[in-house]
Amino acid sequence: MNKCWLRCVKCSRQSEFQLEGRCAQCGGTLLVDYDLEKVRSTFTRNSLSQRKLSSLWRYHELLPVRHLDSAVSLGEGGTPLIRLQGLGSTPDKKQIWIKREEQNPTGSFKARGFSVSVSLLAERGITKVAVPSNGNAASALAAYAARAGIEAHVFLPSDCPPLIVEECKLYGAHATLVDGMIHDAGKVIEDRKTEQGWFNVGTLRETGRVEGKKTMGIELAEQLGWRLPDIIVYPTGGGSGIIGMWKAFHELIALGMVEGELPRFISVQEEGCQPLVDAMADAAGASKAIKCEIDHSVSPTGLRVPLPPNLDLVVSILKESRGTAISVSKDEIKSAQLTLGKQGISSSPEGAATLAGWLKLQHTTDVDSAATVVLFNTSHAMKYYPVGVSN
Ligand SMILES: *Cc1c(COP(=O)(O)O)cnc(C)c1O
Numbered sequence: 001m002n003k004c005w006l007r008c009v010k011c012s013r014q015s016e017f018q019l020e021g022r023c024a025q026c027g028g029t030l031l032v033d034y035d036l037e038k039v040r041s042t043f044t045r046n047s048l049s050q051r052k053l054s055s056l057w058r059y060h061e062l063l064p065v066r067h068l069d070s071a072v073s074l075g076e077g078g079t080p081l082i083r084l085q086g087l088g089s090t091p092d093k094k095q096i097w098i099k100r101e102e103q104n105p106t107g108s109f110k111a112r113g114f115s116v117s118v119s120l121l122a123e124r125g126i127t128k129v130a131v132p133s134n135g136n137a138a139s140a141l142a143a144y145a146a147r148a149g150i151e152a153h154v155f156l157p158s159d160c161p162p163l164i165v166e167e168c169k170l171y172g173a174h175a176t177l178v179d180g181m182i183h184d185a186g187k188v189i190e191d192r193k194t195e196q197g198w199f200n201v202g203t204l205r206e207t208g209r210v211e212g213k214k215t216m217g218i219e220l221a222e223q224l225g226w227r228l229p230d231i232i233v234y235p236t237g238g239g240s241g242i243i244g245m246w247k248a249f250h251e252l253i254a255l256g257m258v259e260g261e262l263p264r265f266i267s268v269q270e271e272g273c274q275p276l277v278d279a280m281a282d283a284a285g286a287s288k289a290i291k292c293e294i295d296h297s298v299s300p301t302g303l304r305v306p307l308p309p310n311l312d313l314v315v316s317i318l319k320e321s322r323g324t325a326i327s328v329s330k331d332e333i334k335s336a337q338l339t340l341g342k343q344g345i346s347s348s349p350e351g352a353a354t355l356a357g358w359l360k361l362q363h364t365t366d367v368d369s370a371a372t373v374v375l376f377n378t379s380h381a382m383k384y385y386p387v388g389v390s391n
Pocket residue numbers: 108110136137235236237238239240241242302303348350351378379
């Protein structure tokens with residue numbers, strides 16, 4: 001087993017590795033630490049280049065499972081990194097890449113988190129799980145739980161794209177629509193979990209998902225020849241994708257495996273539900289709890305998370321990386337979806353939002369003209385039909 005333990009990001013207390021994602025002392029988020037000296041003995045650029053495994057499990061030394069044999073895998077990770085061509089009129093040497101996370105099982109990067117999370121649940125004999133979700137977390141959990149023989153209960157806002165609800169049922173999950181937002185779905189689970197015997201695998205509730213999402217960062221570094229990009233543009237909802245990649249880059253830097261500094265993270269949100277943008281704009285920082293007003297015209301996507309579970313942590317990562325947060329309109333998202341379509345790429349509203357955000361920011365931020373920029377296409381367009389680009 002990989003030697004690992006947990007550390008609370010709030011009170012810094014260290015504890016033994018467990019599934020529960022919140023500190024028993026202070027309620028802070030628990031993240032996994034590894035014995036990097038031990039990791040270093042087998043996890044090298046050279047050894048990785050010889051590995052045949054193309055799924056995220058090729059990075060198993062930096063994942064908290066007991067045995068690689070217990071990995072619950074459907075072929076997640078190993079997604080293409082494609083260079084975008086002829087964007088705008090910029091005659092400079094910038095390289096704009098798009099990480100095609102829509103190629104994952106279940107059509108979104110959520111597969112990465114649940115491959116690791118469900119592997120941990122299965123190792124510990126958990127038989128019933130529940131998740132509140134805007135859609136993609138639900139279908140990813142449903143698929144991996146099915147694979148592991150675990151009963152899955154998913155709770156979705158009632159305006160969730162209908163194809164995703166069907167997809168959850170296809171994998172045999174119990175799907176319940178909830179009147180309200182993702183946090184209302186979360187409340188239903190909290191109220192019923194003891195009586196029902198469910199383990200809540202919601203964002204930052206358990207310690208595996210961030211580790212799974214972390215592999216987006218490791219994989220990106222490997223694909224770029226172990227040179228970190230300058231800028232990462234990421235569509236942010238609950239925030240665990242950013243937390244995971246930030247963690248990945250720090251681990252790779254500590255291992256001495258990468259060149260370059262921590263990339264600047266740019267979070268993109270939809271106008272009307274932009275708690276991160278508001279927190280970044282607030283001079284007092286995120287410590288002053290900011291309550292995002294709920295605008296009911298905001299699209300039901302993975303970006304619609306009015307109350308992220310640990311906004312402070314995401315804000316501190318954006319600040320540490322000299323990054324920022326920006327919001328884009330529905331029309332800007334739609335237009336970016338069409339621009340990506342013209343390059344042969346099917347993007348979800350969230351994925352297209354990264355291009356929309358980048359097009360808006362590139363002229364206002366001090367960006368080196370030779371910067372390497374990576375956009376994350378976190379899912380594809382089809383899951384969201386009939387609310388697609390055509391209407
Ligand atoms: C969940 C989701 C997001 C938001 O990601 P976080 O890591 O939770 O911030 C973005 N895009 C898609 C398609 C999603 O499903």
